Amino acid sequence: MPDRDEPDEDLVRRYLSGDAGAFGTLVERHERRMYNLALRMTGREEDARDATQDAFLTALRKLSSFRGEAAFTTWMHRVTVNACYDLLRKRQRAPLLDRGSDERERGPEPPPARDHAESSDLSIDVQRALLQVPEDFRTVMILHDVQDLPYEQVAAIVGVPVGTVKSRLHRGRVALARAMGLTAPELRERPDAAGPSQGTMPR
């Protein structure tokens, strides 16, 4: 039975020594973050599933080359980001949220509770706008602003200097705000616009 506090790097060593369960523990620990990273990167649940699966298959294949220079979690994020880039390049199409096609197929959903609806609408708007932001900017925003990773770890994942991460982060945020339809004059006129309930895209 794996120790819940056992470091990732020890689990890697145990797997390479023939303990299949150790890799299962690694997957269990990291799949949620990797899936959510992929979901935000690709904007489609189906693509997120593929990218997550590809990322862990790649990790499994390359695990023997993992030397521990970086933390496993950093390495795993890098593998997942690359899986997303590969998938986006391969599919070369404008990703859309599943919600659009689902609504067309099923008809309208029953109205959810008001708070839930507002939260969901905002999330969907942000997700859609994210897809309009260049991938390099989107990646650092997701890693830093969504997944709350520090600049230095984002730099290690993406493989660029910390200063580049900070520049991309700023450029990405501005691009995202504009994709959401926010403008500075509007912000000045609506001083409460900094809150998460503002800035929905025009439908």
Add this chain to the structure above:
Amino acid sequence: MTHPEELLAGYVDGTLSRSERAVVDAHLPGCARCREEISLAGAIVPSLASLPEVPVPLGVTGTVLARARAQATPRAGSRLVRVPWAIGVAAAAALVLLIAVNLPDLGGGDQQRASSPVEGGAATAPNASPAPQGFVGLERRNQDYNADSVQALAKSAASAAKVSASAADSGSTETALAAAGDRALDCLKQSGAEFSASSTLVELIEARFQGTPAYLGVFIQSTGADQPADHAVVWIVAKQDCSLLTAASQRI
């Protein structure tokens, strides 16, 4: 004008040192562009931070776990390949069929049904209605599932699967699993297959998968709480040693 671009994200985040912040503060009064950008960036960060973390759908890592197990303890004749989600695999198509076949026979509460699993065949309900589905027991089938044999069946079963999904309930899995005590279920649980509270076991099959005697556990689940069931997931484990052979998911 040179803009302190590398400092603006930190300015918004409040992570600048005092000297760095002084640089930006000195720059802003004379730069409308940077003032505007800081305003925009500051407005968007809370929206990003509030994006919800969603649960991983069942089956995403099943193939990976199966391969990890296979590589750690190689099995003769077992070759696992990446499962293309968009296309599904033989097992995914099979479960569409299985749901469609069993739905008309189901009626009454799934909790009640879960507590008395039927061995050897599908249960029948005289007053069948579009009631929630539940685990009905182990069914033995003299069938060897593979991609070719289920592909044609998947097409004809697709519309029926949608009906079954709309009628699906959630939350009965744990009860069903706990009540059944069957070796097939034990096998599924031991295999590393992932079950969640929002998944419902709808079918348990003893058959073969690509020639290997296997148990097939068929689940339906919703993506999130209070959502209708929208995915069917099948786990296939080897009968002999309960190792995970493959897993697949199919949008309903």
